[in-house]
Amino acid sequence: EPDSVVGDLHAMATSNDVGGARLLEFLEEFDLPSIIPLADEVIARSEQAMRDAILRVPDGMYRHSLTMDGYSEPGRPGEPDREVPITLACTITVTGDTLHIDFDGTSPVAPRGINVVMNYTEAYSTYGIKCALAPDVPNNEGSFRPVTITAPVGSILNCQPPAPVAGRHIVGQWLPAVVHGALAQAIPDQVIADGSSSLWITQFSGSDNRQGGDGAGGGRRFSMAFFNSGGMGARPTKDGLSSTAFPSGVRGVPAEIVEARAPLLIMERSLRPGSGGAGTHRGGLGHRLVIRADGTTGDLRFSPFFDRTRVAAPGRDGGHAGGLGDYFLREIVPSDPPLPPQRPHPKANTHVPQGMEIVMDLPGGGGIGDPRGRDPERIAADLRDGYVTAPG
Template sequence: MSDIGNIRMQVMWNRLVSVVEEQALTLLRTAFSTSVRESGDLSAGVFNPKGEMLAQAVTGTPGHVNTMAEAVAHFMAAIPRDDMFVGDTYVTNDPWLGTGHLHDITMVSPSFLDGKLVAFFACTAHVVDVGGRGFGADGKSVYEEGIQIPIMKFAEKGVVNRDLVHLLRVNVREPNQVVGDFYSLAACNDVGRRRLTGMMREAGLSSLDDLGTFIFSRTREAMLERIASLPKGSWSNELTTDGYDEPVKLAATVSVGEGGLHVDFSGTDAMSRWGINVPIIYSKAYACYALKCVVAPDIPNNAASLALFTVSSPTNILNAARPAPVSLRHVIGHLVPDLILGALATALPGRILAEGAGALWNIHLSVRPVAGAEGRRAEVLMFNSGGMGARPGLDGLSATAFPSGVHTMPIEATENTGPIVIWRKELRPDSGGDGEFRGGLGQIIEIEALAGHEFDFSAMFDRVRHPARGRAGGVDGRAGVARLDDGTPMRPKGWQHVPAGRRLVLELPGGGGYGPPERRSSEARQLDLTRGYVSGSST
């Protein structure tokens, strides 16, 4: 290809990224749920007619993007090409075919140009409720966790499936929010389709075949160059998580060869009887993300880059078989990157950050008036982040959602969704592990229902009994705590009750430190004191 041809293809590649970014921003602007609108818990991407991901939006989470990259093929297998029409949109929340649990809705829409199938658009978002037990770990099977939507048509030839919409409305606690999010997801794909066909007509393209070849060949070449520079061999790591009622061991072996990297989860504990199991599609998504962070963080994420990472596992908590309960698959799944990075730390000394809080401290509140009182009922979902591990050469980031990448919800937006008050939301002093480079801080959050109200909440917390470990001589981060304001301890997982007049206090875990504490500079320690990151007694 000539230099001019290469330049033109690069411009088209950039245009394609802008198309999917506008697709994602449409979902952000129109979503009903605060978890999508305020936190960006979503993904969007464009795929070729073979179902291979060409480009993803920058906005989004690895757990959604990388599972969606595999999910589109499942849609294509379920809906024959002859049953695909202009104006179609397909939907599922199947945990094993989508993104790992029922609360994530994935929609896929075919895109046609002059009657010819030229692409698929896909998007995913977390909705506030799917019925059943609600968002929590208490279910004993996926059947208890909510309504299951097999791969089916949300719309055919532009006409929405009203029976599906009615079925949703009578199965969820927040029908307006949930149905609104379904329409937002469909609109998101519609915007992508319109922008793509406009771009193709403007550029005189009848297909994306040549552009896809350009994208995949350049990506694969760059990835193989990076892999060639890595040491070859196999390295293992183990990590203990809180589990539900007993600790859970995660194990992984990472093998680096000339043609790619492989992760094996053999040695990981068996499936749990509680809803913390992880379908392999989600474990693979975060394993691939961790590998890419190390190998090639600056190379675009698409089918070619993902193809060089493979994952295997016997049936266990990271490869849960249907019908295992999987509602909180993110809690264990978000710890997979620390597991993978810990193995690579041996192979790449001085390049891997310390462990962090990992899993989001999600909390679902079910608020209601006390008996005999008038008031408002509401389902409120909050995403909260602990501290990242310290990095070689830099302190860890505080209250940052790594590896999920979602934003922390503004308290004003959260309070607007239900009758609650968030009295306190601040950094937690002394929660970051000491070291030459300090671990990131967690947060302290204090929540109360409005007068005359009480609430149940679903705890989805980890790093309470097993804090983030430091690296290279760094100190462990501080463990998390869940309690009432009178000191009553609360469990880290499961539905629990907060009576009227009491406040729920969450003390989120901090990240581990990096390097021996005695190497931390006096200037850095003084700055920590000045900013209130540490108390005088901790230095």
């Protein structure tokens, strides 16, 4: 939809013009022939700051692995589809002021479009390192020179052509979690617990009969994708953030924007009580999102990219796991007798029949520490705010 992005293109071009003019003014003010010497100094200082941070991690090898929901493979004739979980494994080796991450032991390339190319693996792995060791150091070449990364060729984290990669975020955005799991053995006070990890991308398509036109179904064809996030894992000294995108940092789209751009109604967007893993520090909550069609002709299709519906975010140091995610279709007006909810595969394109609405329960983050050590005042506040419910 070009009309949706042309304003962004104009804004980027204008910002580039303004930035270039300001840079020239800066060089003239300080009588500098080039910005390169300053950039080189920033890069050198960033490298040294990262090396200093790595030096504070005890030398050693730290291993961790985790399991994702994965994907499904067609079963033999007469048999159901087979679910194939995905394993991400890493070994972090710290030697002086250098750090190496090796992903040997990770699952092989998948037949589905969730494979990850090596540059994506490098990006999310180094991001996990930086968050834990040196969050205040600028992002540049220097800050990552002390960190090296390898992954077996042909693994899901180092796929080769023609492996499909369109949904690589589903796997790639788990990399900080596996990296943090290894680092937690050395520097637990600098690492958060596991959270929901990958974004829940909600992609819709069909006919928009609010606009008129000559598209299929009598209206303008539309396609819209927007992002939703579950809870982050607990922090070493604080609760996890609720419904916050980590590691992507992507913001959710306001309901008003969704409803203005597509024939959809967001009926509910609310935090899920109890979905954050209990602990001395509680995991962040996921949220519930309820969506129904508004002005389609029964041709609405929904393409989810969801994980953490079978494997919850684990807690750490006695903390409890976060709540699992869920996704189903239910009747808007219950029939007599009511039909049970339909649960399509969370990574499969689905037709949404008229009279049905989509319910998404996003997962929560894991807790840190024994729940019995939680401050009673914080327990009371959670009950008062509806983040948890009283037993019974």
